[in-house]
Structure formats: structure tokens, C-alpha cells
Amino acid sequence: MADPSTYRPAPGEIPTEPGVYRFRDREGRVIYVGKAKNLRQRLSSYFQDVAALHHRTATMVRTGASVEWTVVTTEVEALQLEYAWIKEFDPRFNVRYRDDKSYPYLAVTMGEEFPRAMVMRGAKRKGTRYFGPYAHAWAIRETLDLAMRVFPMRTCSTGVFKRAGQVGRPCLLGYIDKCSAPCVGRVDAAHHRAIAEDFCDFMAGNSGKFLTRMTREMRQAAAELDYERAARLRDDIGALERVLEKSAVVLPDATDADVFGLAEDELEVAVQLFHVRGGRVRGQRGWVAERDAETTPEVVEHLLQQVYGGESAEGVPREVLVPVLPEDAGALGAWLAGIRGSRVDLRVPQRGDKRTLMETVARNASQSLARHKVTRAGDLTTRSQALQQLQEMLDLDDAPLRVECFDISHVQGTQVVGSMVVFEDGLPRKSEYRRFVVRGDETGATDDTAAMHEVLTRRFRRGRQEAAERDQDVAEGRERPARFAYTPNLVVVDGGLPQVNAAARALEEVGAVDVAVVGLAKRLEEVWLPGEEHPVVLPRSSEGLYLLQRLRDEAHRFAITFHRQRRSTAMTRSALDAVPGLGEKRRQALLKRFGSVKRIRAASLEELIEVPGIGPGLAATVAAELGSAEPELPAVDPVTGEVVEDEGARRG
Numbered sequence: 001m002a003d004p005s006t007y008r009p010a011p012g013e014i015p016t017e018p019g020v021y022r023f024r025d026r027e028g029r030v031i032y033v034g035k036a037k038n039l040r041q042r043l044s045s046y047f048q049d050v051a052a053l054h055h056r057t058a059t060m061v062r063t064g065a066s067v068e069w070t071v072v073t074t075e076v077e078a079l080q081l082e083y084a085w086i087k088e089f090d091p092r093f094n095v096r097y098r099d100d101k102s103y104p105y106l107a108v109t110m111g112e113e114f115p116r117a118m119v120m121r122g123a124k125r126k127g128t129r130y131f132g133p134y135a136h137a138w139a140i141r142e143t144l145d146l147a148m149r150v151f152p153m154r155t156c157s158t159g160v161f162k163r164a165g166q167v168g169r170p171c172l173l174g175y176i177d178k179c180s181a182p183c184v185g186r187v188d189a190a191h192h193r194a195i196a197e198d199f200c201d202f203m204a205g206n207s208g209k210f211l212t213r214m215t216r217e218m219r220q221a222a223a224e225l226d227y228e229r230a231a232r233l234r235d236d237i238g239a240l241e242r243v244l245e246k247s248a249v250v251l252p253d254a255t256d257a258d259v260f261g262l263a264e265d266e267l268e269v270a271v272q273l274f275h276v277r278g279g280r281v282r283g284q285r286g287w288v289a290e291r292d293a294e295t296t297p298e299v300v301e302h303l304l305q306q307v308y309g310g311e312s313a314e315g316v317p318r319e320v321l322v323p324v325l326p327e328d329a330g331a332l333g334a335w336l337a338g339i340r341g342s343r344v345d346l347r348v349p350q351r352g353d354k355r356t357l358m359e360t361v362a363r364n365a366s367q368s369l370a371r372h373k374v375t376r377a378g379d380l381t382t383r384s385q386a387l388q389q390l391q392e393m394l395d396l397d398d399a400p401l402r403v404e405c406f407d408i409s410h411v412q413g414t415q416v417v418g419s420m421v422v423f424e425d426g427l428p429r430k431s432e433y434r435r436f437v438v439r440g441d442e443t444g445a446t447d448d449t450a451a452m453h454e455v456l457t458r459r460f461r462r463g464r465q466e467a468a469e470r471d472q473d474v475a476e477g478r479e480r481p482a483r484f485a486y487t488p489n490l491v492v493v494d495g496g497l498p499q500v501n502a503a504a505r506a507l508e509e510v511g512a513v514d515v516a517v518v519g520l521a522k523r524l525e526e527v528w529l530p531g532e533e534h535p536v537v538l539p540r541s542s543e544g545l546y547l548l549q550r551l552r553d554e555a556h557r558f559a560i561t562f563h564r565q566r567r568s569t570a571m572t573r574s575a576l577d578a579v580p581g582l583g584e585k586r587r588q589a590l591l592k593r594f595g596s597v598k599r600i601r602a603a604s605l606e607e608l609i610e611v612p613g614i615g616p617g618l619a620a621t622v623a624a625e626l627g628s629a630e631p632e633l634p635a636v637d638p639v640t641g642e643v644v645e646d647e648g649a650r651r652g
Contacts, residue, residue, distance in 0.1 A: 261361030389544030
């Protein structure tokens, strides 16, 4: 690790204005992003006596090799730039929040002509209103089943909706009055949209007006002796009350707030978020994240950026209740107000119902952290154990925190491809995976060792080139994403001693002499080192061997998937490649028009000429090259069933 004094900037160089700073490691990778009202004051605090720093902060400072900053005019601008850089660089020492599950939402597609209520996961879509998230999808379906008595809107898919309109008969929900059946014209688009808007209004928390109106209508029907309608309204009121009972009343009806609770230790932080709309808990989310250099106020600040950074104005409530205020609470509140379009109250509740709810959310966070520790303890332990075993058994200077594994895939020397997969801290980092098309020698021929040598040479040569470009970019104030610039601690190749020697030779030729190389042979799962006559045999039950096997299997999967894609493309176009005068654009036009070579063969000249760019002469050439005239069947005597030879055949 680096000595912080080697890259400490002179105090006079650092401005006193607000801004955003980035720490980089020796590979140039951004490892931490932060902001400050006063850059000089904040950055100077990192370069005091390292022993006086928190151990997480000390680790980050020692890992870094340089620090840079950007000055902005206001704290809100600093907040926006910090959020953008955290999203872009994904720094390892910033807390990275990941949902502990994929939460379902109750979605209403208000952007469609006939809005539909449905369960939806994943990214939010424009023109759709969302309610939740819910803990389980069945809770949404149960809510819809009850609410559709009062708000009979469409819940069917597009295919079912169109099919019902074609046959003129609604589905079962239309017959039992849980859908207004716009598919068959029982209600028009305007009426159905009004039902959907009322449903959204109810789900948003404005439930009182609906219950009051329906209660008044029920009493009026009873007074008019229309007991059947009064009973139906009574049942509808009961259905809506059961929907409301699913979320206990915790706050006054007008309260719209998001309540955050935290539970943390030295290594991890668990977060729980309750969405309160109309005084009721409408949804819940949870995260567990590994923490490094951040304090609790910084954790809260970056958590709010994570939650609201991609939200629309509709997703930001009037109140945001947190356990600890961030250092720049005023700037953060202004940023939230800019998203919402009106004032947002960011505060710590001190007493009353909101304080009680905050304590409930915090208890949920504590339980979530405890469950996570029980679930992940073994996983974290075995990952550390695996890295330590590899360090000891392969005689490495440090634990291999970044490992790259390479594999070659081909069929009898054709369509040769290579793959590179990356594991960091024992976990796959799929954004770093890379694929290679092996070029081979002048004749195009290649074998496994030559292909491995080519792939490793290209990978590390490109890495050194990017490192040089990065230094130039830093000098010129530019920023470009790096694809290969991060040097691994260990390279694993799929194969035995020949592949390992080829890989070692490639690294030596490009000057990457500080990277360890091993190979994992499939037959006996032996670990080969360059130039060694005998392999290293790891215990079958060792976590180190299991990690190498996972690397090798992932590299093989990634390589063979790419090989099959290329082989499929080549097989589809090989027949068209042989047609003279048929270029790439015309081949694409033919495949787009007919879909396959088989259909092109079956097409007539007239159909071929209809394709853009295909004239009569080229159509005739395509038909001649691809067309296989059906052989004439021999004549058969209708009585005896024997083949009748023609006169020419007998003379021959």
C-alpha cells in the first residue's frame, strides 16, 4: 500500500471553495468520491497522522496513490456532481447499496388508452404510476382482488384484451363485475380512464372521500328502500376497509413521508425504508451494504442520493425522516426540493408518532442486519479463506484480490475465440468481462497455445497502452473509461503446462513480470505453474481449489457462449457469402425480408426482385447459386408399380 505522504498535495494548492474530490489507486481507478464545503479543510483531514484516522479511512488513504478535485460554485452543484461520479465510477470505498431482493410494485399504465393495473418489477416506465414497493407479489394481487369491486378497471394483458374485443365476449372478470369490460365496449375510454384515476387517487392515500361518498350513498339507498344496492355498497365499503387494514394507521391522514432506519457495525450497514402515504405504510424496501471509508452522516447522504437520484417528482414525498442528518443537510434538502418542485422537509423526528415509527423502522433494520450476518457469515469467511489459501499455496506476495481467467473455444480450429472473466474479492465482476476474436497466423490457422498467447498478449499490451493514455489524459484534464488498465494479481488459464507456458511467455514479452500465472487442468484438477515439471495438487475440499474451479467454469461458459454466437452467424450467412455480387448490405436485406437461407431458396424470382437492391440479374444469380432444382421423379407403372425407363435411358 502507498504512503499517503507520497501524494499529499501542498496545503496552498488546495482551494477553499466547495467542490468534489476523487481518490485514485496506483492503477488510476477511482476508489472514493466525496464532496466538501471547504476542499482544503476536508482533504487536509485525510493526510493527518494515519494512526489517528478510523481504520476504514486509513485503509482508503493507504490504497490511494493520488487525489484530484473539481471546484464548483454551490453546495447543491457539488452534491449533483458527487452523485454523477459515484454512478459513473462505482468507487469501492463508497457504500454501494444493493437491494436484498427485487421488490414488486402495483403499477397502473396511465400512458395507455385503456389503463391496466398489474404487478411490475424492474425499471420504472414513463407514463406509469407506481404504488409500493410491496414485500410480496401476492399482496398486490390480493389488494387488486378487493379493490376491483369498487374500481372495476382492466387487469388483463394486451393479448387477452385484443382477443376479447375480436370475439365480442369479455373474460370472467367482466362477467362477475370486477372489470368494466372496455374490451367489448361496455364503457368507453374516457369512463374507463376515470375509474383508473379514482383507483390511483385511492391508492395514493385519498381514501377518505371515497368511503364518505359510498357511506352516504348506502344510507340514501336504504332510505329509498333499495336494500339490494345498499347491501352491495356495504360490501364495497368493507372491501376498501380491508384494503386499508393491510397497512396500519401510523400517522395523520395527510402525512406523506419516507422513513429511513439504519443498523450498522464496523463492516456493514443495513437500511430499511418505509414509504408512508396518506398516513399509512404503502411500501417497504431494504438494503445491506458493505461500508468502508464513510461515516454515518455520509452513509445517509449517499443513501438519499441512491434512492432519489433517478426518481421523478412523484417519487419524492413532502417529508424525509432520517436517523442522522447529513453534514450538508441544507444542500441536500435543496436538491430534493429541486426534484420534487416544492419544499421537502429533511429532518430527524424527535418525539410523537413519527419518532415511534422511526424506532420501528430501525428495529427492522437491526433484524435485517442480523439475518444477513447469519446468511453471509459463511460466504464471507470462505471467500477470505480461499484467497488466503491461494496466496499460501501459490507462494504469492499478497492475497489475489483481482483474478483474471482466460479460456479458448473453437471447433477443429474454426471460429476461434477467447474469453476473460474477472473476480474481485472472490466475487465475479461481470462488467469487466471481455471477449476476443482470435486472428491466428498468416494462414489463419491456430492451436490452443497460440490462441492463448495471442489473447494474453493483446490483453496486457492494450492494458499498458491504456495506462499510458490515462497519464496523458490526466495531464490534459480528460477522462476516458478504461477497459484493460487494471492489472490483476493472478492470471488463471484453462489448461495444463503448455497453456501456462504460453501465457507466461506472453506476459514476459509485454513486460508484465509482476503478475502470477497458473493453469487449472480439467482431468485431475491440477494447478500448473510456469516451467515447473510437476503440478501443485490442492486438497479436494480446499476453498482455494473451489474458487479456481468457479473461475475456470465461468470462463468456459463465457467463451463457449461467444463461440456459439459466432458459429451460428457464420452458418446462417455462409451460403450467401458464396454468391458473387452479393455484398453485406444486400445479404442483410435478403435475411431481413425472408428470415433464413431456406426461405430465400424457396423464393421466386419476382419475390427476390422485390427486395431493395436486388435487380433481375442479381436475383437470377442468387436463385442459380442457392436454388436446388427438385430432381424429376422416375415414371412408375400404375399397375405393376415398377419404374419405367424412358427411351433415352435405355439407349444409354
